[in-house]
Amino acid sequence: MFSSSRQTLKYLHHVSASSTQAKRHLASIAPGILQAKPLSPSFGAEVDGIDWSRPLAPEVVREIVQLQNKWGVLVFRTTGLTDTTHVQYSKNFGALETAHAMNKPRRASLPQLYDAGNLGPDDKIIPQFSRAWWHTKGNGLWHTDSSFHQHRSSYSALRAVELPPVGGQTKYADMRAAYLGLPNDIKERIENLVAEHWIWHSRKLAAPQEFDKPTDGEKATLPPAYHKLVQIAPDGINKTLYIASHARRILGMADSESTSLIKILLDHAQQPQYQVTVKWKNVGDLVQWDNRCTMHRATAFQDQSNRRDMRRTTIHDHGPGAFGVKNLLSADDIDIRAGGKIDISEGATPETQTQEQILAM
Incomplete structure (x- = not known):
């Protein structure tokens, strides 16, 4: 069925662009304390109404969860949060997960904080072409935090401490809408399939010479983890x-068929109609997203x-599905x-960006 990936991908894009399928179900939320300004009709919202100077009341926490289930990505501006808060x-x-420090020694003050910036433990910019620099290039590929762990994550909450004057936005893709946009025969084909997730695979995609x-x-x-391709969303x-x-x-698939299908699904899911881009504006901005969808x-x-x-x-x-x-x-x-039984240095891999694009990230 997937022997001709180019034809299948063309078909997928055509169906996704022209489909008249019903939109995914959007849960209704009763009026509450918080105000959500949508970033798109069904994905992403900027949220106001939280008093960040005090612990959250249980009803506020429940409302954030409801908004998260509806919008997938929530943006909170100028929170004033510190590492501790x-x-x-x-x-x-x-x-919370304890953040790993593989190839990039931890510099944040608490072990629950993952350092997603370009600074090393000496507070200086990580040198170009170092292993730590190459490791961060994997963040430029479309990914889901902690899918490479057997105990996967729900939310990620990323906070701006220091921002560059230009660039550095974050793009998000709605995997609920992407699933809905698949043709029915593809949905049936992938319903019960299981994928192996391995962080060193994505690092090899981003930096094949360094992480070959x-x-x-x-x-x-960080060994591989195993998760179903199709899940029920948190709602x-x-x-x-x-x-x-x-x-x-x-x-259960031959390597060539597996690689072809992964590429088809990734290319489909990163189409513009499934995306929103969040621009970081202020120190203290916090973006929270649900990795499960x-x-x-x-x-x-x-x-x-x-x-x-x-x-x-x-x-x-x-x-x-935790x-x-x-x-x-x-x-x-x-x-x-x-991760050693299959040698990822042999054969094609499902690239999502060219090496030129990755080097420019």
Whole structure:
């Protein structure tokens, strides 16, 4: 069915652009404390009405969750949060991940904060072409935070501490709308498929010369994870695609067919009609998104002349798909050598940007 990826992709784009399918269901929210200004008709909203100087009341937390289920991406301006209050805020939504510091030593003051900027532990700009610099280039690919963990994440909350004068926006893709835009035969084909997610796959896509062969330590620290391609969105109503640049292979498929299908789905999901772009305006801006129904990617800025300090908390998922499907798989399905059974340096990989685009990020 997927032997001709070019024809299938052309068909997918045609169907997606011209389809008269019903829009995905949007949950209604009773008037409350917060005000949401949509960024698009069904995806992304800028939210006002939170008093950031005090802990959130339970009813405010519930309303944020409702807005998150509806819009997927929420933008809060000039919150005034510090490292400590950022972490405290995020704990309203569940337990937090401890941020890994692989190839990029931690510089934030708390272990729950992932450093998503271009600064090293010495507070200087990370040098171009260093391993840490190449590692960050993976953020320019469409991805879903922590899909490479077996215990995946729900929300990410990214805060601006220092911003470059130009560039550095973040793009988001609505994976609920992307799923809805697929033709029915593709939906049926992928319904019960499982993808293997591996961070070193996305790093190899972004920097094939640097991450052609991950080290034994890298592979052991962050082994692959296994999640269904089609999930029920957090609202419990809509279906959503769960795929991103971390997805290395689809179980039960020949390598060429798996690579073709991953590329088709990624190319489909990153079409402009499924996207919104968030422009970072102020120090203290906070953007929170639901990784279970979105993808995102960083955009370019002058990373050797301008500083960009961004800090992110990541909340563990506590929903029905939180731990994926590894426990349902056989030993033959799982890469027991922590990403070593299949050599990702051989053969084609589903590129989402050219090397020239990645270098410009």
